[in-house]
Amino acid sequence: MDQILSKAEKWIKDKRDPRSARWQAGLEAVMDLYMPGLEKGRLTPVSSLEEKDMAVFKEALARVDLSPGLWAAFLPPCAADLILPPDSVEELIRVDKGTPSYKIIIQRPGKEHRILCAEISAHARRPGIDIFQSGAFLGNFDYESHEICIEELTKAIRAHAWEKGTWQQRDHIAYTLNWFDKTVFLGRADVSVDETRSFFHSPTLIRTDRMDALFRLLTEALIQRFKADPKGLSESLPGRIRDKESREARSSACQSLAETGLLDLLNLVKTLGLIDFAKFTNAESEQFKTEFTRSIRKLSSDIDEIILA
Secondary structure (H helix, E strand, C coil): CHHHHHHHHHHHHCCCCHHHHHHHHHHHHHHHHHHHHCCCCCEEECCCCCHHHHHHHHHHHHHCCCCCCCEEEEECHHHHCCCCCCCCCHHHCCCCCCCCCCEEEEEECCCCCEEEEEECCCCCCCCEEEEEECCEEEEEEECCCHHHHHHHHHHHHHHHCCCCCCCCHHHHHHHHHHHHHHHHHHCCCCCCCCCCCCCCCCHHHHCCCHHHHHHHHHHHHHHHHHHHCHHHHHHCCCHHHHCCCCHHHHHHHHHHHHHHHHHHHHHHHHHCCCCCHHHCCHHHHHHHHHHHHHHHHHHHHHHHHHHHC
16 A cells, blocks of 8 residues: 555656546555456456346446456446545546446556546446546546447457557467357357457467367367366266276266367357358368367366366
């Protein structure tokens, strides 16, 4: 907190408006508080969500398109209601006290450190986004309704929060996986994505073709899922396999689990129309079979390693 206060004082000495300097410092303090629970490139709720909160979160999740190095927090009313600008800064007041607030705070680290604060509540009298950098209020976006605000999030975030410069291959991979995780979670195909940054949509970004890109995406997504919950993965297998008593039985169970997971994701890809399987060339159909078999083998081996770790 002392570091945040000293940063605000430095901005004020640099001739920044004290009101915007202190408000940005306060927003950064909020992000510091929640940072341990956040993950770069992903919009993350800062607390458990009630059913009504989940509906708002899902709306936002489909539109908040983050570059891989951004931090982003979703604040439901239990947290957002406590974060209000002072009455002296009328242009930053978007929701009345006592009215449910839903905020998204996005932080871009680095030399050009920037922070965006979006008020997306349907109860806000002025839904929109405020942008700050180095203690200065850079500007805002005001929208006529909650619905329009949600729809415009993608455009505003890409223009004013995305990191500048060339992306590395690992950035394209992380970005694509984050998009796909949202697509799977929401079960919808219209999740915001920059197709020029996604290796699923532009396989040449990682020097491959679309069939290899498809299976790389699916296997990476499954491996991430299994690694995130190794205990749950282990408990999904029979006890004698978890106890490592039968290598052959464990191998068979791992293969079955890998095949089920991969087929589930392929069915989702087909259902959502992310790829038109009917338009595969003969060569792609053969490559599909090869990649499917190879992916099952790789996933089985990875699952086995996770279980034995």
